[in-house]
Amino acid sequence: MAQAITAEQLNMIKTTLIARFNAGLKLAREDYKKVAKVIASSNKSNTYAWLAQFPSFVEWVGARQHKAIKEHAMQVVNRKFETTVDVLREDIEDDNIGQYGTLAESAGIAAIDLKNDLVFQTLANGFATTCYDGQYFFDTDHPVYPNVDGTGSPATVSNVQAGAGEPWVLLCTKRAASPIYLQERMAVQFDAITDVTNDTVFNYDKYSFGGRWRGEAAYGFWQCAFGSRAELTAANFQAAYAAMMKCKADGGRPLGIIPDMLVCGPDNQAAAEALLKAQQNAAGATNINYNKVELFVSPWMIAPASVTEDEEDDLGS
Incomplete structure (x- = not known):
């Protein structure tokens, strides 16, 4: 006569699935770390008081210059994500659980894919999503003020090229300020329901194992990014590169932004490869953009939803 499932069997399955889940975490590529900085969160949400300019050193003459810099508060609420693997009770009874290890490992990979998707889709959606100054992250009219404290009548600065194609983005990732942040409230964890008296086991005759993560992607400094949905040509790339280098803080001080990555x-x-990886252009001349910035091609960087006519007008088309 067949024996009932024992606690030892369930613990062995749990240990195996957790190990395969963790293997999946290590196997996946953490591409999001290339463009985003990770920030720990300790509450339901984080509120960021973004300064209107980067800190700067000035000559010390007399007393220190204590400035009341204009701040922009932005709240980022953590979201909760899950993935579930259900193991049928009869599969345990029949010793037919090999496929569940593959599922658990795939769930671990999916946990990293989630972070990649959040970060790169946040970038791709920046053409129609607001950042700390109330403008779209990629927009034609970010306000920059004539005075260091954020007062006066602002000029407008663009960090976008109009178009309707798949987006590409030029980034500065080598500064403390980041264009994108990944806010993490809880690290990825893998839980299990193996108690036979649990409703899921009793009513549905299956044991449940699942991954869980809490966090969110958030926009940082628009000055560290330039977005385009125009054709990726040498002229458009060079215009975006120059615009980022010319970017100034409130008060007119150059920010010293140097783009270092094309996504x-x-x-x-x-x-992109023709633009950055070929030593000669199509005409046979020296390619002045050869290796000018790092190239990163992401499967997560896809076109966002269609832009409305009003949004196209706002982008200057």
Whole structure:
């Protein structure tokens, strides 16, 4: 006569699935770390008081210059994500659980894929999503003020090129200020329901194992990014590069931004490689953009939802 499932069997399955889940975490590529800085969160949400300019050193003459810099508060609420693997009770009874290890490992990979998706889709959606100054992250009219304290009548600065194609983004990732942040409230964890008296086991005859993560992607400094949905040509790339280098803080001080990475999706890969990886251009002349910035092609960097006519007008098309 067949024996009932024992606690030892369930613990062995739990140990195996957790090990395979953790293997998946290590196997996946953490691409989001290339463009985003990770910030720990200790509450339901984080509220950021973004300064209107980067800190700067000035000559010390007399007393220190204590400035009341204009701040912009932005609240980022953590979201909760899950993935579940259900193990049928009869599969345990029949010793048919090999496929569940593969599922658990895939769930671990999916946990990292979630972070990649959040960060790169946040970038791709920046053409129609607001950041700390109330403008779209990629917009034509970010306000920059004539006085260091954020007062006066602002000028407007653009960090976008109009278009309707798959987005590509030029980034500055080598500064303390980051264009994108990944806010993490709880690290990825893997839980299990193996008690036979639990409703799921009793009513549905299956044991449940699942991953869980809490966090969110958030926009940082628009000055560290330039977005385009125009064709990825040398002229458009050079215009974006120059615009970032010319970016100034409130008060007119140059920020010293130097782009160092081009991020695009698969539709722009060939154009990006021709732009940055070929030592000669199509005419046979020296390619002045050769290795000018790092190229990163992400499968998560895909076109956002269609832009409305009003949004196209706002982007200056």
